Amino acid sequence: MADVKLTIAGRPYDLHCADGQESQLVQLAAVVDEKARAMPGGTEVRQLLFAALMLADDAQEAKGKAEKAEPQSDSLRAAVALAESREAAARDELRAAVSREQAALKQLEMARQNTPAATPSANPANNRALLQIADRIETLAAKVERLP
Secondary structure, rough: OEEEEEEOOEEEEEEOOOOOOOHHHHHHHHHHHHHOOOOOOOOOOHHHHHHHHHHHHHHHHHHHHHHHHHHHHHHHHHHHHHHHHHHHHHHHHHHHHHHHHHHHHHHHHHHHHHHHEEEEEEEEHHHHHHHHHHHHHHHHHHHHHOOO
C-alpha cells in the first residue's frame, strides 16, 4: 500500500492506495479541489458538498450522453453490416461474371480449333467481319480480367 498526501479545499488528507495508483489519486483529488475552490466562502464541508454535487452532475450528464450515443452506434453498426453484405454480394456477382466470361472464352477457343480451314470459295468480307468480332470479344475479355 502506498501513502499519498492530498490537499483538497485547503485541508491536507493522508490516504492509502494500491501501489501504482498514486498519480491517479492525485489527479482525482485535483479535480475535487478545483470544484471545491469554485465555491468561495462557506465552510469546508459546504465546499466539499457542492464539489461532490457538481461532480455527480457531471457524471450524470456524461452518462446521459453515452446513453444517447448508444442507439446511434447501433444504427451505424447495422449500416456497416449492410454495406459489408452488399460488398460480399457484389464480389460474388463479379466472380460469377468472370467465370461466365472464362467459359465463353474457352468455348470460343474450342470453336476456333474445330473450325475447318476456309475454302477458297468462302466470302472474304464475311471472314474479315468475323475476325473483327473475335478481336472485339478478346479485347472485352481482357478488360473484364483486369476488373478487381
